[in-house]
Amino acid sequence: MTATVADPLARLGALLDRSPAFDPATLAALDRAERFPADACAALDAFGLPAHYVPVEHGGRLHGFGAVAALLRAVARRDLTVAVAHGKTYLGAVATWIAGDPAAAARLGARIAAGAVVSCALTERAHGSDLLGGELTARPRAGGWTLDGEKWLINNATRAELVTVLARTDPGGGPRGFTLFLLDKARLAPGALTPAPKVPTYGVRGADISGIVLRGAHVGADAVIGPVGHGIEIILKALHLTRTACVAMSLGAGDHALELATAFAAETVVAGRPLADRPEVRRVLADAAAALDLAEAAATVAVRAINGLPRELSVLSAVAKAFVPAQVDDLIARLTDVLGPYGLLGPGFRHGAFGRLERDARIVGIFDGSSLVNRNALIDQFRRLARAWRKGARDDAGLAEVTDPDAPPSAFRPAALSLVAGGNSVLAALPDAARRVRATGPAELAGLVDRLVAATGEVHAEMAAFDLRPHAVPPAAFELAERYELCFAAAAGVQLWLRRPVDAPRLRALLVRALDAMGTR
């Protein structure tokens, strides 16, 4: 095989291992000084990572979204701050891939491939996740628009050459009252844009988390992304895509945590024997590995759904974004509980990498919608999902694509993205998948898949019976959403295993982890 030469993931791995910019001591020192990891980002530019952020149809190297997620996960596994800093360009550009006209997308693609940093400015100081509350305004003028207002807590707002900005274009607001613009800072008049200072953060301390202030910023009509008034619809669809990238970064943090804890347990000798010899340490490491497998199954299917199941992406991406960062935070906390007292968190082990990771990982949970926002998006669709489950509605071709990591991704179809999902094919196909496991798999799996099918049926029955009112979502609905997430992740694990039915004990551990977390017996 010559794949090692051509495979971008293998080449990236080699860069991360060899480049002095990725030396753990260097990155730890930058974090302590709250300085931006500019050399590491430059090394990723030189490697050509930005071209992987641009779809092939716009001149880049992005075919399937699973591939770019794998690259971001590899960077995050080494350093989450670098992944957050560099990956932002991918997130910042998505709205243009979805709704921009082909010439604008080609221009943006060329800029990114040449190394331009792209940011995305949605949130405001007074409104947080409430996009419809946004006050930054764009008013029409001859040949274009004038923008005024502030965006705040924006990753790369200061470093970016280009910024995707959500602006109010109807004073009355509402879901058709906002429009997206792609601002090219170099084309603005001097003084029209002022960067707001970097905000000191708990984790990812070196990242450029800042803001922009626009005062009478004139842009041409060609700065508008998609139809005027469609900014909310486009950005909600863009978030469905970008959530899967956040999830990939979270998995990279989980990989890093498990790697560090495993090395620490092997290297730390207490009372004459390594910690790794102790059953309680082995158990926590095995649990962490199963949690990561479960998170990975959900993430793998969700990111492949961008190409393969775009009509279901609103649900699958929300589920993955609510589930994966929470799983990773939880596994880091468990590793901390058991290995922290022996010094895992301290500065003496790998330049304090674990303590830093523990801080850094938490921020991914709030990017692109917190777990609460994502669970709420799922809860809004409970009724329809319950109905689809009853009908057994599913897309078999799409399901086959998303559950087979070797299947070539189908072409990205932005027009197929929808703000509401018709169903969840992964869960709809679970009863059939369970039958196949029972028929062909080892006996140890049969009882577990039966319990999973039963638990999934109960979750949908409760969803159907839930008396939901807008604005009064009871805590029980969030608990139900969490169980739905676990059913989905476990069902994804079963589907992926059926494609490559090896290592049954690993699937067994994944299922046990999911069923335990649901509290089923």
Next chain:
Amino acid sequence: MSDLTAVPTPESLRAWLVDCVADHLGRAPAGIATDVPLTTYGLDSVYALSIAAELEDHLDVSLDPTLIWDHPTIDALSAALVAELRSA
């Protein structure tokens, strides 16, 4: 498959929507006016999409749920739907 013998009228759609919205809000259908934006009743924009999705299931046709954003009252939505169903 849409049933050609039961093509919905603006009136039948309006009645169905009133019941659906009332059900979501936990209010009596008589208290739902058809000529005011649904946001008047505290239905936020994203939540309103699920009502459009129920409509899609009810009519068994493929609809873009953001139709409810472009036609935010029950009257406007019913009229737009009839036009859309005729053109389909």
